[in-house]
Amino acid sequence: MPATQQEVYVGALSDASAAADSREKRRLFIHIGLPKTGTSYIQSLLSAYRLQLLRQKILYPETGMETGNHKALALPFLSESRKRRPDVQPWLTAGLAMLWFQLRDEIQQTNADQVILSSEYFFEAHAIRLLRWICDRLDVEAMVIVYLRRQDRLLESGYNQAIKAGLETDKAVLGLTYVPEYDYEHLLDRWADAFGSTSLLVRTYEEASSGPGLLQDFLSLVGAEIPMLDQRGERNDSLHPALVEFRRVENVVGLTNSPLAMLATPLMHILEPDDHLSIMSPELRHRFLNFYADSNSRVARRYLGRENGMLFAPPSTPPSSQPSDPNASLQVLVSAGFNHLIAKTEQLADAQGAQHSEIGSLRTEMGCLRSEVGGLRQELGSLRTEVNGLHTEMERLRIDLNQLMELFKHEPVAQDTGHTQAPIKQAWIRRLIRWS
Secondary structure, eight states, X not given: OOOOHHHXXXXXXXXXXXXXXXXXXXXXXXXXXXXXXXXXXXXXXXXXXXXXXXXXXXXXOOTTOBTTBOHHHHGGXXXXXXXXXXXXXXXXXXXXXXXXXXXXXXXXXXXXXEEEEEOTTGGGOSOHHHHHHHHHHTTEEEEEEEEEOOXXXXXXXXXXXXXXXXXXXXXXXXXXXXXXXXXXXXXXXXXXXXXXXXXXXXXXXXXXXXXXXXXXXXXXXXXXXXXXXXXXXXXXXXXXXXXXXXXXXXXXXXXXXXXHHHHHHHHHTTSOOXXXXXXXXXXXXXXXXXXXXXXXXXXXXXXXXXTTOXXXXXXXXXXXXXXXXXXHHHXXXXXXXXXXXXXXXXXXXXXXXXXXXXHHHHHHHHHHHHHHHHHHHHHHHHHHHHHHHHHHHHHHHHHHHHHHHHHHHHSXXXXXXXXXXXXXXXXXHHHHHHHO
């Protein structure tokens, strides 16, 4: 029976491990997400500051990178059913698994003591033991970084993103059923079974974001420093809850980013989303969180060492509170859009007034120019009259000159030079007087 691609790949890595030289093990950090915990933001900055990190002997590899993350390195470990989905299937080429050889070469060509891989596709990994085996063949000490987010917020954030991307048209009632993927105990136990519980660095997204900042929290885990880093990119770009239903209706009718929604969106940043203004009702929120209450408590004790078993802060809204007015979203949307239109109208009125003033100045300047042009036309008319007079005088002089030439031609020359002929002299004198 011929060997499969994975068997050939595993055998080759075994040979490479046997030939590796003895040296102190590098540390490999595998950042697996979770989704909607700022993963893309962390990846974008790690990619942007790659050279600065390398100077600190921290490698963010280029091998297997796709839009700043290591998706291609994570795909070989997905389940067969997951590999058949459209976002993965085009990537399953013959050379995909060979990327780990390229990663090994890239690591060995640097003096880095630490390596960071980041992709949310690692979160979906099925063959986690195979990943651990490969890490051993690379002669690295593997550590797994994972950020957890309170399940109700994670559910809302995913639905929010689907609405924003135009992928969702159905009006969902969130929180009715248990979602197995949100059982963090099951997720972490699978990774701990392969890598050991001490190799898991578990953080909560809420605490990291409210403390020094998500990125600084991540950098502290890997021992990196990026001084003077701009933290503004951490702002959540999700739709405000007041806009979610409006945008869903837009998706139904085939609209994207209507003028009203585009006007209101910037103003929504001043309205901070909280449990009082959210997609889920307070009752469903508490009911949904109860699905995971026990497992969250065990996660807090085992992986974060919290004896009180509190993994996340509880919702601030009690389950008995009344849900918000269903018309509140529309009221907020219209109010925000109307206020923005008023501000824009005032700006346009000011700009129009300035333009009217400038037009008046231009008209005054044009009047002055017209007066100057009229004066120039009058002067030009006078010059033309003078030129015409000169032409007339020159014509008279030409006629006189011709007559004088004729006179000289027909006057006899005096024989006696001692006497001047009177007729000739008198004719000359008359012409000279006339010319003068």
